[in-house]
Amino acid sequence: MKSNMFSFTHSLPTTIFLVLTIFLHPSNAQLNSSFYSSTCPNVSSIVRSIIQQALQSDTRIAASLTRLHFHDCFVNGCDGSLLLDQGGNITLSEKNAGPNNNSARGFNVVDNIKTSVENSCPGVVSCADILALAAEASVSLGGGPSWTVLLGRRDSLIANPSGANTSIPTPTESLANVTAKFSAVGLNITDLVALSGAHTFGRAQCRFFNQRLFNFSGTGSPDPTLNSNYLATLQQNCPQNGSGNTLNNLDPSSPDTFDNNYFQNLLKNQGLLQTDQELFSTNGSATIAIVNNFASNQTAFFEAFAQSMINMGNISPLTGSQGEIRIDCKKVNGS
Structure with a gap:
């Protein structure tokens, strides 16, 4: 497919090819890997160092920081809007939206990174780019793949809590709904399966899946796709009447390591969230073959995950003179 596209466009006049390239990949033309090479060359190592420190006392932090980037990008694009606290012109924060309230975490580590980056190169690196860099460092420190992070995002001046409530996939949605939400931001079915693989590390609270355990879809019975031993655990x-906040490993076999065990768990009906298991248990779905591939080939998963993270990081970034470079990730400058 790629070679055909290249040979086709290669024969076009250069100006048309350039216009096509910019039209097809607007964000790729704006973000680039060397954006801070002269203005803040140490930014990646600063981010990685602070996450390494945080991991000493919090094994969950790598998964939590990866999730922040995901939840930021799905609302108004990758613009750091998730990080804004309520106050000033921000009447409602995305932090208080359903998918983030009492579950999104790691904001203190982002603040520590921002403080350190500001000390090294003040007013240069956006909070949105810090989230992108933190996700890559978190995955690679967890044993997962590395990738070249494209940079140059700027920070939003607004938050969109209603967008967070409607755009971020929830753990109890159908595969069709989740697929539609990915499609709405330009991500395809491979991106969906690959990015779901981030659930190879981290934890989830009981409230996000307890409907599967006792009264699935109002049936009065557990979700039939749940492995019976796993269900009992x-x-x-x-x-049934316990705390909805109790934490459970998303991957019971290697909860703090980024590997392909998540997909192997799905083959055994041991996906924790409904949206996890549906990738494999939805009859006739195109996701099944992808799950099987990733379960048997960790390299294929790592390569797809890295590409999908780059794709996700390209969702509608603010660039050029749009937005600002926040000095404090929690608030708009001057507020």
Whole structure:
């Protein structure tokens, strides 16, 4: 496919080819890997160093920081809007939206990174780019792939809590709904399966999946796709009238390591969230073959995940003179 596209465009006049390239990949033309090479050359190592420190006392932080980038990009694009606290012109924060309230975490580590980056190169690096760099460092420090992070995003002046409530996939949605939400931001079915693989590390609270354990879809019975031994373990950890905040490993086999065990768990009906298991258990879905591939080939998963993270990082960034470079990630400058 790629070679055909190249040979086709190669025969076009150069100006048309350039116009096509810019039209097809607007954000790729604006973001680039060397954006801070002269203005803040140490930014990647600063980010990585602070996450390494944070991991010493919080094994969950790598997964939490990766999730922040995801939840930021799905609302108004990758613009750091998730990081804004309520106050000033921000009447409502995305932090208080359903998908983030009492579950999004790692904001203190982002603040520590920002402080250190400001000390090294003040007023240069955006909070949106810090989230992108933090996600890559978190995945690679967890044993996952590395990739070249494209940079040059700027920070939004607004938050969009209603967008967070409607655009971010929820753990109880159908595969069709989740696919539509990915499609709405330009991500395809391979991106969906690959990015779901981030659930190879981290934790989830009982409230995000307990409907599967006792009363799935109003049936009065558990989700039939749940492995019976796994179901018993989860029912013990998340009793019917227990705390909805109890944490459970998203990947019971290697909860703090970024690997392809997540996909192997799906083959055994041990996906924790409904949206996890549906990737494999939805009859006739194109996702099944991708899950099988990633379960048997970790290299294929790592390569796809790295590309999908780059694709996700390209969602509608603010560039040029749009937005600003926030000095404090929690608030708009001057507020």
